Amino acid sequence: MPMVSEAGGEPEDGPAGHRQPQDPDRRAEGPGRKRAGRDLPAAIGVGLGLGTVILASLFVHKPVFVVVIAAAVVVGLWELTSRLAERSQLRVPLVPLAAGGAATVVAGYLSGADGALIALGATILAMLVWRMTQRPENYLRDVTAGVFVAFYVPFLATFVALMLTAGDGPQRVLTFLLLTVISDTGAYAVGWRFGKHKLAPRISPGKTREGTAGAVVSAMAAGALCMELLIDGGQWWQGLVLGLAVAVSATVGDLGESMIKRDLGIKDMGTLLPGHGGIMDRLDSILPTAPVAYLLFLAFVGAG
Known part of the structure; x- marks a missing residue:
């Protein structure tokens, strides 16, 4: 994973009149920047820790690394759906997405691309049904966001598991x-x-x-x-x-x-x-x- 500690900018007025970060992407590119706007020792320590986990799981036993991928997918889904709920009031169903996302990664490793696509399709179907148990307002908006999230995180992450099968x-x-x-x-x-x-x-x-x-x-x-x-x-x-x-x-x-x-x-x-x-x-x-x-x-x- 990229380990560089990156800097953000000062707030600026956003299009909706609220204050937004000037540079939400944390990279400190540009002239005149003399230090990253992060806790550098913490960033280095976390980076080394992540690197150790990745290397150890990757070369000791392949299935262990698949578990690492699946865990990263689940945490990533939790972060993304939480921010969508907080900032845009999008109620994306986390439970079927997390379970299905992890299953998609594992299916990709065990059964290849065909297995991953079947698991992804089942995940989206489960998410559509799960959302039906809640009030119907904004159903289409929520499930559309859910489909985006399913493709953005577990689907793309599954290609790492596919690489690992060689x-x-x-x-x-x-x-x-x-x-x-x-x-x-x-x-x-x-x-x-x-x-x-x-x-x-x-x-x-x-x-x-x-x-x-x-x-x-x-x-x-x-x-x-x-x-x-x-x-x-x-x-x-x-x-x-x-x-x-x-x-x-x-x-x-x-x-x-x-x-x-x-x-x-x-x-x-x-x-x-x-x-x-x-x-x-x-x-x-x-x-x-x-x-x-x-x-x-x-x-x-x-x-x-």
């Missing part, structure tokens, strides 16, 4: 996570030092074009090394393509969650991880990157 699955997952972290770190470092031109100021004022270039270059270099050293049958040029794709999808993922948080008028999705925010604040670039990495591994080196 013979060199742990190495594929490690490569995918490393490139996402390195892309995030490259964006932070280059943007902090050289960033002058805003990438998407209306969505995330802290992101710069220079930082994005840093993300692309660093991820491509790391991708070339990882494909040669970690992936069975991988070649360096495939790593360049993978690194470019990861940098782009990670940036889009960051901007996507920034858009959600700006719409909700919040800085972080949660407070579970000191110095980082919530689980969803760590998954913002990982979730949309997972299917991209899975498909490229499939195209370059097969199912394994």
